[in-house]
Amino acid sequence: MSEPDADxxxxxxxxxxxxxxxxxxxxxxxxxxxxxxxxxxGAGGIVGAHLDAYRTAGWEVAAICNRTLAKAKAKAAEFAxxxxxxDRWQDVLSDPAIxxxxxxxxxxxxxxxxxxxLRAGKHVLSQKPFVLDLAEGQRLVDLARAQGVKLAVNQxxxxxxxxxxxxxxVRAGVVGEVISVHxxxxxxxxxxxxxxxxxxxxLILYDFGxxxxxxxxxxxxxxxxxxxxxxxxxxxxxxxxxxxxxVLVQMEGGQASLVFDGATAFGPRDTTFxxxxxxxxxxxxxxxxxxxxxxxxxxGRARPLLSGTWFNDGFRGAMGALLVAIEDDxxxxxxxxxxxxxxxxxxxxxxxRRTGREVAVGTAMRLPM
Numbered sequence: 001m002s003e004p005d006a007d008x009x010x011x012x013x014x015x016x017x018x019x020x021x022x023x024x025x026x027x028x029x030x031x032x033x034x035x036x037x038x039x040x041x042g043a044g045g046i047v048g049a050h051l052d053a054y055r056t057a058g059w060e061v062a063a064i065c066n067r068t069l070a071k072a073k074a075k076a077a078e079f080a081x082x083x084x085x086x087d088r089w090q091d092v093l094s095d096p097a098i099x100x101x102x103x104x105x106x107x108x109x110x111x112x113x114x115x116x117x118l119r120a121g122k123h124v125l126s127q128k129p130f131v132l133d134l135a136e137g138q139r140l141v142d143l144a145r146a147q148g149v150k151l152a153v154n155q156x157x158x159x160x161x162x163x164x165x166x167x168x169x170v171r172a173g174v175v176g177e178v179i180s181v182h183x184x185x186x187x188x189x190x191x192x193x194x195x196x197x198x199x200x201x202x203l204i205l206y207d208f209g210x211x212x213x214x215x216x217x218x219x220x221x222x223x224x225x226x227x228x229x230x231x232x233x234x235x236x237x238x239x240x241x242x243x244x245x246x247v248l249v250q251m252e253g254g255q256a257s258l259v260f261d262g263a264t265a266f267g268p269r270d271t272t273f274x275x276x277x278x279x280x281x282x283x284x285x286x287x288x289x290x291x292x293x294x295x296x297x298x299x300g301r302a303r304p305l306l307s308g309t310w311f312n313d314g315f316r317g318a319m320g321a322l323l324v325a326i327e328d329d330x331x332x333x334x335x336x337x338x339x340x341x342x343x344x345x346x347x348x349x350x351x352x353r354r355t356g357r358e359v360a361v362g363t364a365m366r367l368p369m
Contacts (some may be wrong), residue, residue: 002020011265011349016296016300016301017045017299017300018301018302018303019300019301019302020195020302021031021295021302021303021304021305022166022169022172022174022295022302024119024168024169024172024304024365025168026098026161026164026165026167026168026306027164027308028159028164028268028308028313028314028316028317028320028321029310029317029320029323029324030057030320030324031192031320031321031323031326031327032327034107034323034325034326034327035058035059035060036058036059036060036099036100036123036323036326037060037061037062037063037096037097037098037099037100038054038059038061038062038098038099038100038101038102038319039061039062039063039064039065039092039095039098039100039101039102039122040061040063040064040075040101040102040103040104041065041089041092041095041101041102041103041105041113041126042065042066042103042105042110042122043068043071043072043074043075043104043183044066044071044104044105045064045067046104046127047075047104048075048078048079049156049172049311049312049315050102050104050154050315050319051075051078051079052079052312052314052315052360053312053313053314053315053316053319054079054080054315054316054319055079055080056312056316056317057316057320059323060080060082060318061079061080061083061086061192062082062083062084062095062097062098063083063085063091063092063095063098064080064083064084064085064086065085065086065087065088065089065092066087066112067087067093067219069085069086069087069192069293069344070084071353072085072087073085076249079359081218082129083262088258089113089116090116092204093116093117093120093122094120097247098122098302098321099326100120100122100123100124100125100249100272100319100322100326101117101122101123101124101125102125102126102154102183102319103117103125103126103127103274103349104127107129107130107131107132108132108261110126110127110141111131111132113135113270114126114140115140115143118140118143118144118149119143119147121147121148121149123149123150123151123322123326124144124149124150124151124152124273125152125153125318125319126151126152126153126154126336127146127153127154127348128153128154128155128156128210128211128214128339129206129207129343130153130336130339130340130343131212131343132366132367133365133366133367134340134343134365135365135366136368137336137339137340137343138280138340139228140336141336141337144336149323150322150326150331150332150335152318152321152322152325152334152335152336153166153318153334153335153336153339154229154315154318154319154334155210155211155214155318155334155342156211156310156314156315156317156318157211157212157214157215157310157314158214158215158218158314158315158317158318158333158334159310159313159314159316159318160288160291160309160310160315161275161291161306161307161309161310161313162272162283162285162291162292162293162306163215163272163283163325164317165293165304165306166219166272166274166281166283166293167215167218167219167240168272169281170219170274170276171279173200173278174276174278174279174295174297175274175275175276175277175278175279175280175281175295175297176276176277176278176279176300177276177278178219178220178223178254178274178275178276179253179254179255179275179276179277180254180255180256180270180273180274180275181216181219181220181249181254181256181257181273181274182256182257182258182272182273182274182320183212183215183216183257183258183259183270183271183272183273184257184261184269184270184272185212185258185259185260185262185268185270185288186259186260186261186264186267186268186269187261187262187264187269187270187287187288188262188264188265189203189204189208189236189239189243189262189263190243190262190263190265190293191235192239192241193237193238193240194316197238197241198240198241199240199241200241201241201242202231202241202242202350202351202353202354203241203247203369204241204242204243204244204260204262204348205229205231205245205247205260205346205349205350206350206367208249208260208262209245209258209260209346209349210342210343211259212344213260213343213345213346213349214339214342214349215257215272216249216256216258216342217338217341217342218342219274220251220254220256221341222251223251223252224249224250224251224252224256224345225250225251225252225361226249226250226348226358226359226360227247227248227249227345227348227358227359227361228247228248228357228358228359229245229246229247229248229348229349229350229351229352229353230245230246231244231245231246232244232245234261234262234263236263237252237263239249241264242259242260243263244260244261244262244263245253245258245259245260245262245353246258246260247259247349248261258295268286268287269284269285270283270284270285270286270287270288270291271283271284271287272284275366276303277294278297278298279297279298280295280296281293281294281295281296282294282296287369288310289309289310289311291306300351312340314317321333321334322334344361344362344364345361346362347365347366347367348361348362348363348364350364350367351363351364351366351368354368357365
């Protein structure tokens with residue numbers, strides 16, 4: 001039997017033609033005419049990205065609430081001078097002129113506010129991660145449906161330009177059936193040292209990693225069925241929480257992996273690769289704001305020209321998807337019901353990391369404590 005040649009061993013790659021990239025609906029969604037008055041509950045640091053995105057889109061922020069009133073006033077002065085400020089979230093929910101509320105406090109604090117907002121007939125955009133318990137999340141999904149309002153999750157990473165284009169390419173069937181999804185994120189998350197974030201033991205897999213669990217879920221859906229995950233402290237890291245984590249995902253007819261190197265002090269790099277039966281997608285760049293995407297098929301190699309950045313266009317996409325769903329009376333692209341699948345992946349990974357065992361997706365119903 002003859003030995004395989006160099007091409008068979010994949011030691012050489014073929015020269016491919018450059019072809020036009022397909023036209024895909026990857027840009028952050030915008031409602032055609034619907035322009036509600038938006039209320040913001042919680043004015044922490046990340047809310048500046050929300051407010052900047054809404055201002056850029058031309059959406060009115062009518063109220064900003066924070067338990068420390070000075071923070072609400074500062075955000076209003078910078079981004080929405082006409083907004084009412086208050087330190088009582090009940091004031092926002094009782095205002096009949098406000099149709100949509102963006103609720104940003106931490107998950108445990110957020111749960112009763114979301115429930116009250118839904119009962120008040122408000123459409124809700126919840127900050128991610130959505131809930132700490134899948135059963136509680138399902139209860140909120142059911143409540144929203146009973147009240148006839150929309151409930152979405154601020155998975156802003158869905159509208160990072162590179163992730164959005166890759167997702168839409170998969171959904172358009174450009175690469176055929178997905179065989180594998182691999183993301184490796186190398187950056188420095190050491191800034192959490194000395195902040196409350198370092199007290200979250202599985203911060204990387206949960207608060208940060210939820211973006212990639214959500215991306216993976218948007219690509220493979222229910223095909224992911226089991227997870228093995230690990231985490232470790234990096235040599236020399238100052239933060240209490242582990243900054244390194246990795247996840248192996250078993251899925252029907254394929255596989256996936258997520259690598260989070262959160263202690264990369266020099267030379268950060270972020271790469272995402274999707275292989276399919278008819279083509280592949282790769283995104284690569286020095287950070288999450290600068291990414292080049294390549295689509296490779298039998299026709300050749302295409303490089304879409306992308307514009308915008310994750311911050312703050314991703315936040316415009318998250319709210320825009322909710323507004324489009326309200327206008328069209330459809331389920332939001334970032335709807336809470338679907339997001340429960342993303343959380344199921346994250347919870348399974350954290351359970352695996354803590355137990356050292358493979359965990360079936362859907363069996364870890366809550367964030368392990």
